[in-house]
Amino acid sequence: MGSGGVALACGLLCVLGGRALSFCALTDYTLYVEKAGCDFCVAINTTICMGFCYSRDTNIVGLAGKRLLLQRTCTYRSVEYHTTALPGCHQHADPFFSYPVALDCYCSTCDTGSHDCTHKGGDDNSAQCAKPLLHIYPYPGQSNHI
Structure with a gap:
């Protein structure tokens, strides 16, 4: 494999590793x-962004520590x-x-x-309704029935 092939293989591995x-x-x-x-109580189906993003932290104190700190969400x-x-x-009622x-x-x-950068832990009480539950689907062709 020539130097161009090695560079291409390394680049491909970096892209795949970053995605992984x-x-x-x-x-x-x-x-x-x-x-x-x-x-x-209405159940509305939507999409959100969720998942893991690579972050790194350092225990080095001082200016070097701030440069090596990477917190992404x-x-x-x-x-x-x-x-x-x-x-x-x-x-x-509106x-x-x-x-x-x-x-x-x-x-x-x-x-x-502009963003909520925290993760709510514990029980998910938002899924509990005090009133009868109906579903609303934002996508054409989906049913509005339970």
């Missing part, structure tokens, strides 16, 4: 929404917002609810000014 170390991707997610004045490259009317809302739909994800440093 970062598992940041679009993931299906269900939001459970209840609003005052509406009779139902799986975040949105592009997102659009959809709005849906929640069923069973009383006349005085039936509209807007939610994000991730279109593309990537690993980047977390901008705490």
Whole structure:
């Protein structure tokens, strides 16, 4: 194998290794929404960015430590917002609810000014509803039945 082939093989391994170390991707997610004045808890299917991004930390104190610190998070490259009317809302209640739909994800440093950079641990109580549950599907052709 010539030097060009070796360089190509090394480059390909670096690209594949970078992908293997970062598992940041679009993931299906269900939001459970209840609003005052509406009779139902609504399950809305959407997409979010989720996964592992390569990070490194150092125990070196001082300027060298800050240069070697790399904290990245799986975040949105592009997102659009959809709005849906929640069923069973009383006349005085606003039936509209807007939610994000991730279109593309990537690993980047977390901008705490515009993103929530934390992970909520413990029990996921957001999936529990106090009202009867209905599903809303944002994609054409999907059923709106449970």
